[in-house]
Amino acid sequence: MSSSMRSPGPLRRLLGAGRGALRNPRSIAVLGSALVLGLVLAACLLAKDLRDGTIENTERDLRGLTTLLAEQADRILMAVEVAEDGLAERLAGMGAGDDDVDRLDASAATTVVRERLDAIASALPQVVAMAIVDRQGAVLNASSRWPALDRDVSERPFFRRLAATPADLSTVVEPTRTEDGVAMTLYVARGIAAAGGSATGYVLAAVDMRYFERLYANVSPMAADVISMVSDDLTMLARHPSPPGAVGRVVPPVPGLRRSPGDPEGSGVSRMTTPIDGRDRYIAIRPLDHFPLIVGASRTVEATLTGWRRQTLGLGVAVVMLTGALLLLLATNARQIRDRALLAGSEAALRAAEVEAEADRRIKDEYARFGSALDGMGQGLCVFDAAGRILFLNARMATLFELPEAFRREGATLDGLRAHIRDRTPDGPTATFAAALGAAATAGMPAKLTCPLPDGRILGVAVEPVGAGDLVCTFEDETERRRAEALISHMAHHDALTGLPNRVLFDDTVRRLLASPDRDRHGALLLLDLDGFKQVNDVHGHPCGDALLKAVADRLRRVVDEGDLLARLGGDEFAVVCGADGRRAAGPQPISAIALAERIVAALRETFTIKGIDLSIGTSIGIAPVDGSDQSVERLLLDGDAALYRAKAMGRGTWCLAGTRNDKQARGGPDTIFTMSDRAA
Secondary structure, three states: OHHHHHOOOHHHHHHHHHHHHHOOHHHHHHHHHHHHHHHHHHHHHHHHHHHHHHHHHHHHHHHHHHHHHHHHHHHHHHHHHHHHHHHHHHHHHHHHOOOOHHHHHHHHOOHHHHHHHHHHHHHOOOEEEEEEEEOOOEEEEEOOOOOOOOOEOOOOHHHHHHHHOOOOOOOEEEEEEOOOOOOEEEEEEEEEEOOOOOEEEEEEEEEEOHHHHHHHHHHOOOOOEEEEEEEOOOEEEEEEOOOOOOOOOEOOOOOOOOOOOOOOOOOEEEEEEOOOOOOEEEEEEEEOOOOOEEEEEEEEHHHHOHHHHHHHHHHHHHHHHHHHHHHHHHHHHHHHHHHHHHOOHHHHHHHHHHHHHHHHHHHHHHHHHHHHHHHOOOOEEEEEOOOOEEEEEOHHHHHHOOOOHHHHOOOOEHHHHHHHHHHHOOOOHHHHHHHHHHHHHHHOOOEEEEEEOOOOOEEEEEEEEEOOOEEEEEEEEOHHHHHHHHHHHHHHHEOOOOOOEOHHHHHHHHHHHHHOOOHHHOOEEEEEEEEOHHHHHHHHOHHHHHHHHHHHHHHHHHHOOOOOEEEEEEOOEEEEEEOOOOOOOOOOOOHHHHHHHHHHHHHHHOOEEEOOEEEOOEEEEEEEEOOOOOOOHHHHHHHHHHHHHHHHHOOOOOEEEEEEOOOOOOOOOOOEEEEEOOOOO
């Protein structure tokens, strides 16, 4: 036993060898070089990780933006297609569907059809003109003027494609430059079915691509970003920002680009130098699902890496400072070792202790400087170990959650941090976030969380395991991105003037109502058309007319029952979907719908005061109840339109009820029974 105590252990021998090596200046130089190399390598790896993360975030943002814009563009163009389908079916029902071209001329070249074209063009802000063209390419009617200009479109490529396949009634789109040559117009054509199934004429809509440029200007996240739309032949249709000569030129393909809708491949992010501005960019593309168009969003590499360069600069300064301090420390240590070699005994040991103490102090100072650099980060940062002890927490993190200074000192724990967050709003979303953060720490796995703060901000949180059980949490403010997504969604489903639901949301609501199993007991559609609104526009101007529409929308909101959907279809046309939320009405239909119609007629009969001017208008209402049969949105709208026209024909300022028998197939169409209000009768 005494023999083992006299012999030195392995650890003691290792420490002795280490002290011997530190007495050699050459060994110190080798050790210093290794430490500097390791520090530089670690800094390079961290900078690379930061750069990869920055690029990944940019690619994710661009992918998300192109997905949202492609879906929105699809809905905007599908709204045009739906409007054309409805008009084509109405013309076919009026006799325009016969093979006799003269019948189409007689049906289409009327003021009623022209007013319908004007209404559709007014309801769809993206449409600048609507027209009806016969089988030979002659323009029969147009929304731009009456009577229609004597124009011929038979030489247009889209018309030749339609005429080559008269039995194909599908939509054809063709981009064309505007007359001033600075923008593009997208022509959307749809066939009018004849009795034999082929096209007897075509409905044509002109979509102004500058509408999309204005939209992209409002949603562009950064000044260095470019949002564009191209056709399937890579012709630039719309671009923001749009330098001279950009629109209308053919651009080179992006790697992975698909040329037609429905292909499973082709969407993604690539990097290339764009030919328009000659700048190196990350480009994300997304084709539309229903039209041969492609939406792209790009961001310059320079703008993408600006934040990363600032972070790398701070990191480089910290590394240089640490390296200089380390070299200075090692040089001082080597000099002191050489000096200690000249001394003997206790004096050498005392001086060695003093040097070691000084080295520890300097190292602590350098760590404090490194912590100051992390405090300057734009992201919140928190590092804790497997035991739940907080190892580091920067100033940005303390500011985000209003943490006291105690959380930045030794002894702070993750449990204490979670309790502080939970106590701020015990029943709120931050309490749920605190629980999720604890679960992620317990599992020791990567996680991504979302934390809504009481002041309305939204934080994105990433948890990543590092080292032996340590976890790093980063916090980034995502408020503006979330708000931009909410704004895009609201713009796609609501009218810009009145704030009411638009035609897209209206169609979705009617389809849900028709899918309800007990819809015949609580569903009905009211179509409203303002009486005398055109005179207000003609006499007092469109600004007064717009103000009147807003006042009408406010008054209708007070009259319509809770649970019903009030929508603006375009121009002075409004609609109410009774029972839109699936709940039963106060009474059986159509009695409750008639009662609502009478309240609306009475409310809009009262005088409006707009900009000091007293205006008296009224409304005519067509009521189409849901009868429990196989009704479609188009059939229900046709019934409502027929009842509305009947109400206007009986003197306006009243309502008319349409009912549909079940033997509609026996006569080739529904027989409609109209019931008028007492005033109309």
